[in-house]
Amino acid sequence: MIPVSRSxxxxxxxxxxxxxxxxxxxxLKSWIADHRGRDDLMATLTLRPEQPFLLDQTLGCxxxxxxxxxxxxxxxxxxxxxxxxxxxxxxxxTFEGAGAQxxxxxxxxxxxxxxxxxAIDRDPFIHTAISRSRGLRLVRQPPWECLCSYxxxxxxNIPMIRRRIRTIAQQFGHELVSGDxxxxxxxDPSMISCKGTSDCLTxxxxxYRTPYVFxxxxxxxxxxxxxxxxxxLPYEDARRELMKLSGIGPKAAxxxxxxxxxxxxAFPVDVWIRRIMRDNYIKTLSNDSALTxxxxxxxxxxxxxxxxxxxxxxxxxxYAAREG
Numbered sequence: 001m002i003p004v005s006r007s008x009x010x011x012x013x014x015x016x017x018x019x020x021x022x023x024x025x026x027x028l029k030s031w032i033a034d035h036r037g038r039d040d041l042m043a044t045l046t047l048r049p050e051q052p053f054l055l056d057q058t059l060g061c062x063x064x065x066x067x068x069x070x071x072x073x074x075x076x077x078x079x080x081x082x083x084x085x086x087x088x089x090x091x092x093x094t095f096e097g098a099g100a101q102x103x104x105x106x107x108x109x110x111x112x113x114x115x116x117x118x119a120i121d122r123d124p125f126i127h128t129a130i131s132r133s134r135g136l137r138l139v140r141q142p143p144w145e146c147l148c149s150y151x152x153x154x155x156x157n158i159p160m161i162r163r164r165i166r167t168i169a170q171q172f173g174h175e176l177v178s179g180d181x182x183x184x185x186x187x188d189p190s191m192i193s194c195k196g197t198s199d200c201l202t203x204x205x206x207x208y209r210t211p212y213v214f215x216x217x218x219x220x221x222x223x224x225x226x227x228x229x230x231x232x233l234p235y236e237d238a239r240r241e242l243m244k245l246s247g248i249g250p251k252a253a254x255x256x257x258x259x260x261x262x263x264x265x266a267f268p269v270d271v272w273i274r275r276i277m278r279d280n281y282i283k284t285l286s287n288d289s290a291l292t293x294x295x296x297x298x299x300x301x302x303x304x305x306x307x308x309x310x311x312x313x314x315x316x317x318x319y320a321a322r323e324g
Contacts, residue, residue, distance in 0.1 A: 057133050066169070151248065170184045215245075272322050
C-alpha cells in the first residue's frame, strides 16, 4: 500500500479534504479557484517540513520533459490541456494554471514521502543520496505522453528529448495561449494515427524512432481504455504488455510504469544506474560493455530485494546523485 501522510501538513478549515489525501494548507485564493472552476488565479500551498518537497529537483532530475525553468526560478509546463507555472520559495509553492487539488496530485504531495524514504534507506550510499535530494518526488505523468517521451528518449540526451516532445506537440497538439506565450498540448495518439502513415512525423525529426511513435499511436486506439488496462495489471504483467508496443524495451517500460502508473517496484536501468550499482552494490557487473538483458534483470531484481517495494524511488535518488 502506498503510504499517505495524516499529520505532515494541515488543511485550510473551510476546505473538505479528499479521502486518503495529505492535508495541505491552501491559500484562500486557491480555495476560491478550485470551487469556482478557475485555474488562472495565482495561488499558494504552504508545505510543512515533515513532508518535504523540492520543486527544482523534482522537475529537473530527468523524469519529465515538457517543463522549462526560467532564470527567475519559475517553471512553465504543459500538463494535458493546462499551461502551469510554479515556483518554490522555501515552504511556499506558488502556482497558476491549475487548482490546488490538481497540483497536489501531479506532484504527489499526498504521499508520505518520509515513510517511503525511510523504507529505502538501507545502506550508507543510498542514505547519502537521500540526504542530497530529500524532497524529490515522482510526478504523476500522463501515461501516453510519458510512453511517447521514452520512445523518443532512446540514445538521446535530455535537451534533445525535450525538443522532440515540443515538436510533436507543435505539429499535432492544440494551441494554448498563456499571457504573451503560446504553448501546445501533447496530442492524443489518435491525432497522430489518423494521418495514415508515419510520414506525418517527418517534420518532428525523430529519426529511426519515427515508425515506433506512429505504430504505437496506432496500437493505442482508445487511450483511456489502454491506461485503465495497464493500471489494473500487476507490475510484471504490465511490463510485458508495454514491451509488446513498438519501440518499448525494458528500460522504457520500467520508466513508464514508474512515472506514469506509480508502480514503484519498477527500477529502470541505464548505463548510469549500472555504473552506480556496480561500484556500490554488485561488483560482478561488467565495466563498460553494452548493457545486457541478464545484467538488467540482475540489477532490477537485486534492487527489489534490497530497497523493497519502493525501489523505484531509490532509483531516482541514486540517479539524481550520480554527479555528486
